[in-house]
Amino acid sequence: MNVEEVFHMNGGDGANSYAKNSHFQKKASEMVKHITIQTIQQAYLSIRPNSFGIADLGCSSGPNTLSIVTDLVEALTREITPPPAEIRVCLNDLPTNDFNSIFRSLPDLYRQLRKAGTDGVAGGSSTVFVSAHPGSFYGRVFPTSSLQFVYSSYSLHWLSRVRVMQKSS
Ligand SMILES: C[S@@+](CC[C@H](N)C(=O)[O-])C[C@H]1O[C@@H](n2cnc3c(N)ncnc32)[C@H](O)[C@@H]1O
Numbered sequence: 349m350n351v352e353e354v355f356h357m358n359g360g361d362g363a364n365s366y367a368k369n370s371h372f373q374k375k376a377s378e379m380v381k382h383i384t385i386q387t388i389q390q391a392y393l394s395i396r397p398n399s400f401g402i403a404d405l406g407c408s409s410g411p412n413t414l415s416i417v418t419d420l421v422e423a424l425t426r427e428i429t430p431p432p433a434e435i436r437v438c439l440n441d442l443p444t445n446d447f448n449s450i451f452r453s454l455p456d457l458y459r460q461l462r463k464a465g466t467d468g469v470a471g472g473s474s475t476v477f478v479s480a481h482p483g484s485f486y487g488r489v490f491p492t493s494s495l496q497f498v499y500s501s502y503s504l505h506w507l508s509r510v511r512v513m514q515k516s517s
Contacts, residue, residue: 352442352484357408359446367410367449373502374412384416384499385423391497392424392432400424400432401495405485406503407439409446414457416499421476425466431473440489443482454478 357366377384392400402420407413417437425431439450461476483489485503 352486354444355442356444356446357410359409359449361410361449365410366408366446370408370410370412374415377412377416377501381419385419388420388423388497388499389428392428395496396432397496398432399434399436400497401436401438401490403438403440403481403490403495403498405440405498405500407441407445407450408503409441409449412501413439413450414453416501417457417478418460420497420499421461421466421474422464425473433474435474435476436494437476437478438481438490438495439478440481440483440485442484445482447480447482450480 358364358369359366361367388402404413404416417439420437421435424435439447441447457478458476466473466476481489485500
């Protein structure tokens with residue numbers, strides 16, 4: 349069995365879903381949020397591209413996914429002049445992740461960003477494009493030179509594959 353083809357968090361928003369059982373992971377990302385924000389701002393300011401690409405490796409589904417997207421977009425638009433013209437947010441997880449529930453939340457996310465003045469569609473500062481990139485981050489998931497900032501929280505230890513290091517004799 350290829351674990352990467354079947355492994356996933358519980359989708360939807362039922363009692364046993366990841367969406368309803370990921371408070372601990374949310375707390376962990378909140379604890380280091382100031383570092384994440386400072387780092388993405390530095391990354392943008394050091395190159396200032398018109399189109400800034402962000403990836404979230406192991407994004408899962410549920411409130412944590414879009415909450416970090418909002419934080420990262422706000423970090424690039426609230427305190428920085430000029431902010432990037434475009435922000436591309438590339439969500440990555442294994443193919444059986446519940447990407448559909450993320451897609452269903454996108455209209456709300458875009459509305460929220462417009463209201464906060466961070467999305468250029470409403471005359472705000474940056475136009476935000478969210479896309480999904482299903483596949484294992486052990487392999488190639490993104491096109492060349494498409495990303496300027498890569499984020500991952502509570503995913504690297506959640507291994508869909510275990511690498512065994514062999515001692516040479
Ligand atoms: C505990 S969840 C963390 C989700 C989210 N980042 C958060 O902070 O709530 C770990 C996620 O990593 C994903 N994952 C594990 N191995 C992966 C791999 N090789 N490639 C892509 N995603 C992977 C899992 O499918 C799962 O959705």
